[in-house]
Amino acid sequence: MTRARAALLLGLLPFALAAIVLRAEGPLYVGGPPQSGSFPNGNPNSVPGGPYRWINDATHTPFPLTYWTDQGTLGVQTKAQADALVQAAFQAWQDIPTANISFTKAGDLGGNVTASNAIPVQNALYDCTTLPGDPAGGIAKPRTIIYDDSSGSIMIALGEDPNSILGFADTPCLESDGTYNYFTRGYAVLNGMFAVSDPVDLQAVMTHEFGHMIGLDHSQINVECLNGLGCSPDALAGLPTMFPTLVDGAAMSTPATDDIAGLSELYPDPSFNTSTGRITGHILFSDGVTPAQGYNVVVRQVDNPGTMQDESKIIAVSNVSGYLFTADAGNPLVQVNTPTFQTPSPFGWNDPAQMAQIGMFNVPGLPPGDYTVEVEKLDDSFTLGSGVGPIGTYLGFQFLMPGSCTTQFWNNSGSTVCEAPTPITVTAGSTTSGVDIILIGTPPRYDAWEDGP
Ligand SMILES: [Zn+2]
Missing domain, CATH: 2.60.40.1120 (Carboxypeptidase-like, regulatory domain)
Incomplete structure (x- = not known):
C-alpha cells in the first residue's frame, strides 16, 4: 500500500493510557489484585491475572453480542455502506471456527454523533454509575459504533489527530465478580476522513478496532513489513489484523494465525x-x-x-x-x-x-x-x-x-x-x-x- 498509509496508526484511546496498560497477544486488559472501590481506582472482586472479556451467560452479556451503529454517514460511505462494512468486520471474528463469539446489530444509536455531542456521548460511556443498562443521555448504547465525517471532526473533538489515527476503541467500566473479569461496555470511533479511501482498508480498520472491543491487544509479527521494505507476500499474508499499523487492508482484513490464536484463547x-x-x-x-x-x-x-x-x-x-x-x-x-x-x-x-x-x-x-x-x-x-x-x-x-x-x-x-x-x-x-x-x-x-x- 501507499507510503503515507503505512504511517497511519490504528490506535487505542491515548488518554486512557494514563491509567491503562496494554497487554499482548491475547488479552488487552488483565485483572489486578482486588482493591476496594470501583473501577478505575479499585476493584474488590478482581480476579488477579485473569483476562477481561465478554462473558456469554444470562447474568453477564448473552451472545450474540449486540451492537448499535451511528445514524450518520462515515465520510463518503453511506450509512448502509458503513453498516455493511461493520457487519463484515464482526463476521471476520465470528467466522473463526476455534472460537465461540458472535455478533448482531441491535439497531442504530439514539442520535447522530457529531463533533458537538461527541464528548457527552463519550462521557456517558465512561459513566459506570448507570450500569447495568444503557449509558445516560439516550445516544450511546452498551456497544457503540461511531461514524465520523469527512473532516474528522469527531476525532478532533475527542482529541485525536484524524491525519494519523484511523480509529480507536476502548472498553469502559471494567467489572469483576470474583469469577470473571468482564466487559460491560465497548465503543469504537471510525475516522471519516480516512473513509474517503479504499473500503478494503476501512474494512481492516474496523476489524482491528472491533478486535480491541472484544479484548485483543496489538501483536508484533513480521515487523519488517512496517516500513514496506523487505516484506514478502508471505510475510504480508501472516501480518496480524492486530498489528498496530495499517500496512495492507486486504491482508489485514482477514485474521491471521496469531489473531485466531488470541481470540480462541479468550473465547x-x-x-x-x-x-x-x-x-x-x-x-x-x-x-x-x-x-x-x-x-x-x-x-x-x-x-x-x-x-x-x-x-x-x-x-x-x-x-x-x-x-x-x-x-x-x-x-x-x-x-x-x-x-x-x-x-x-x-x-x-x-x-x-x-x-x-x-x-x-x-x-x-x-x-x-x-x-x-x-x-x-x-x-x-x-x-x-x-x-x-x-x-x-x-x-x-x-x-x-x-x-x-x-x-x-x-x-x-x-x-x-x-x-x-x-x-x-x-x-x-x-x-x-x-x-x-x-x-x-x-x-x-x-x-x-x-x-x-
Ligand atoms: Zn489498535
Whole structure:
C-alpha cells in the first residue's frame, strides 16, 4: 500500500493510557489484585491475572453480542455502506471456527454523533454509575459504533489527530465478580476522513478496532513489513489484523494465525485445545535469573520446502513476556510512584511470590507441526495507543547491547543463539513448557539502564 498509509496508526484511546496498560497477544486488559472501590481506582472482586472479556451467560452479556451503529454517514460511505462494512468486520471474528463469539446489530444509536455531542456521548460511556443498562443521555448504547465525517471532526473533538489515527476503541467500566473479569461496555470511533479511501482498508480498520472491543491487544509479527521494505507476500499474508499499523487492508482484513490464536484463547471453542498445541516458557535477562518482562516472543512454523509458501512467515503466533503481570512489578523503568509492588496500576497479576511469572510467555493456537521460538524487542514506533504488551516501549526501554543480535532463538543446547534454532514438534492438544530463553548481551536487569544505555 501507499507510503503515507503505512504511517497511519490504528490506535487505542491515548488518554486512557494514563491509567491503562496494554497487554499482548491475547488479552488487552488483565485483572489486578482486588482493591476496594470501583473501577478505575479499585476493584474488590478482581480476579488477579485473569483476562477481561465478554462473558456469554444470562447474568453477564448473552451472545450474540449486540451492537448499535451511528445514524450518520462515515465520510463518503453511506450509512448502509458503513453498516455493511461493520457487519463484515464482526463476521471476520465470528467466522473463526476455534472460537465461540458472535455478533448482531441491535439497531442504530439514539442520535447522530457529531463533533458537538461527541464528548457527552463519550462521557456517558465512561459513566459506570448507570450500569447495568444503557449509558445516560439516550445516544450511546452498551456497544457503540461511531461514524465520523469527512473532516474528522469527531476525532478532533475527542482529541485525536484524524491525519494519523484511523480509529480507536476502548472498553469502559471494567467489572469483576470474583469469577470473571468482564466487559460491560465497548465503543469504537471510525475516522471519516480516512473513509474517503479504499473500503478494503476501512474494512481492516474496523476489524482491528472491533478486535480491541472484544479484548485483543496489538501483536508484533513480521515487523519488517512496517516500513514496506523487505516484506514478502508471505510475510504480508501472516501480518496480524492486530498489528498496530495499517500496512495492507486486504491482508489485514482477514485474521491471521496469531489473531485466531488470541481470540480462541479468550473465547475457546472446545475444538481449540484439542486441535492445536501451545509452547510456554520464560524470558530471562543475561544473568539467567531475573525475569524479563516486555519482550516479544514469536513462535514460527518451520518452512516446509514441499510447498510454495513460507510457513514461517504465515503460521506464526506471538506473545509478550510477562503479559499477565502488572507493568510495574519491580521494574524501576516503569514504576510510577513507589518502589514496592503496591503501585497505582490496577491491572495485571501482582503477587510478589510469583516473580518468575514476570518473564512468562504462553503461545497458544499452534496447528500441529514443527516450530522455532524467537525473541525480539518491540518496535520503537509502537508507543502509547499503538503499544504492544504490558510495558511497551515505555521510557526508552532497551534491548540491544553490543555483541547481541536482533533476534534470539531457543536452542536445545541450553543456550540462546542468534542463529540455528532447535525446532520443537507441536502436536494437537500438547503443551511444551520450560522453553526458557536467556537473553544474550543484556545487562542483568532493568536497573542497569536507570541512567540510560
Ligand atoms: Zn489498535
